[in-house]
Amino acid sequence: MIESLLVANRGEIARRIIRTARRLGVRAIAVHSEADADLPFVAEADEAVCVGPANPAQSYRNTEAILAAARSTGAQAIHPGYGFLSENADFARTVEASGLIWVGPGADAISAMGDKINARNLMAAAGVPVAAGTTEPAADLTAAVAAAAEIGYPVMVKAAAGGGGMGMGVAADEAALRTEYDKVRAFAERMFGDGSVLLERYFPRVRHVEVQILGLADGRVLALGERECSVQRRNQKLVEESPSPTVSPELRSRLLAAAVRAGEAVDYRNAGTVECLLDPATGEFFFLEMNTRLQVEHPVTELVHGIDLVEEQLRVAAGLPPTFDPDALTSRGHAIELRINAEDPKRFLPGPGTIKTWVEPIGEGVRVDSGYVEGNTVTPFYDSLMAKLIVYGQDRTEALARARAAVAAFDLSGPKHNLPFFADLLENQEFLSGNYDTTIVSRLR
Known part of the structure; x- marks a missing residue:
């Protein structure tokens, strides 16, 4: 069994992981932002390291600070919980390249499923049912309108790099599609650094x-x-x-x-x-x-x-x-x-x-x-x-x-x-x- 575990998360899920680690006799290491210093997960860990200010980009998504905390505490493995860096394939690769154990799927699997269009195509090839939709990003509004006409309205407009219910919109007709496409694309670029958009058949009652x-x-x-x-x-x-x-x-x-x-x-x-x-x-x-x-x-x-x-x-x-x-x-x-x-x-x-x-x-x-x-x-x-x-x-x-x-x-x-x-x-x-x-x-x- 792993002997020491750094939990790269906060709040409820960090506390949950720490509870199991301690039951198993695994040394549990917490990282936390300045804003979270007084939360229970920090006190319940065997060791805790502050990795930055409240802004998640400077703390819980700060890969350099988290890896430095792992090195300074002698952590053997990193558990990312959910959210933050949990589905960041580059971070998973970096963790393993640093000689640490990544408690999660391989980086290749994370990458394959992180792109929603690629994931749909892989699943279809594996015989998993997929709804009617695009097999490549809708490069522009013209392509999106053409794809929607083929799929049939209403359509779901989604950020290809999105997840967790974010970066989605529903278009009942072409006029709505023109609005939703621009909105989703802008959101995706801002939130995920990738403006790729896919379209899928939308089911009103599902x-x-x-x-x-x-x-x-x-x-x-x-x-x-x-x-x-x-x-x-x-x-x-x-x-x-x-x-x-x-x-x-x-x-x-x-x-x-x-x-x-x-x-x-x-x-x-x-x-x-x-x-x-x-x-x-x-x-x-x-x-x-x-x-x-x-x-x-x-x-x-x-x-x-x-x-x-x-x-x-x-x-x-x-x-x-x-x-x-x-x-x-x-x-x-x-x-x-x-x-x-x-x-x-x-x-x-x-x-x-x-x-x-x-x-x-x-x-x-x-x-x-x-x-x-x-x-x-x-x-x-x-x-x-x-x-x-x-x-x-x-x-x-x-x-x-x-x-x-x-x-x-x-x-x-x-x-x-x-x-x-x-x-x-x-x-x-x-x-x-x-x-x-x-x-x-x-x-x-």
Whole structure:
């Protein structure tokens, strides 16, 4: 097993990784910005290094500062968490070139999946279903208009280098396309340094279902069930559950087989996620993207499979076999995750501030992965995620009941927060039925 691990992240996910590292006897090293010096993950690490000011470009994305911290602390490996440098192929290569272990997939796999057009083409060649769309970037507006006419409106206009729901727009006709194309291209150049744009068929009513994969050290790729991620705002997830409440055994089999093919196509190692769009009217699903990292929503998979995905990541990175029998994968029960964000519960606009009260719910089947405690300040410099409230039950009915009780018991004041939204959602008949899609939030506001 790896002996010392630098966690190149912050908040909830840094704390989560440190918890597993310390359980395994791995020395955990935190890096932090000046703004995060008082957060729990810094105190809970065996060692901590300040890598710069609040601006992420000068701290959590500062590759030179992070590598210097690894050298000065004698770290053997680097875990990037999610966001920041987690899907930066150049950083992964630099880490390995420095003689350190990268806890994640190989840089080639990250590169292959980082370009959404290249990823679509690779998946199509591997026999993974893809929606109608462009096989090369729309070089200009004329090319985009021609491509949209062939695909058929409405179309999704996407940044080829984007991810996480960013850099996307919907065009119902040519006039809208002209506006969205320029908007997405400008955003992509500003955010990703790459203005390449792709077009895909847009489905107005669709479900977002993903499959957790784990590429083992021996080369095998496993599929660890699916997660339903259709409760979203601004194309970003708020709720995830596993298993999906409406995926049939036959559809599940097809989804998992396609996800394994996707991983095998890029010689995938470590944890990753194959995201798909599911048309509830036809039962067809289409590849959306592959996230070459640990997902925010990994706890629901952990609970229904009885494993620690961070531990499995560390074992793969160290060349060790998994803790479970790959030929006898089992799952049981139902898990739901709610993302507790510092944002107002109606418009979902950020509402940072100092936490005056923070009392987490407890009880059977309740887990809270948090990045903050009472007295901490949620700053405007980073993502608004404060904690993940995860519940587990023997079935969905029990999990929903525990979720309602846990939301009611979560005592939080100071920053704005979305707990009232979840209280409403957990009483909503459409959500309770399990038969919902990515437009459900728009009907709750």
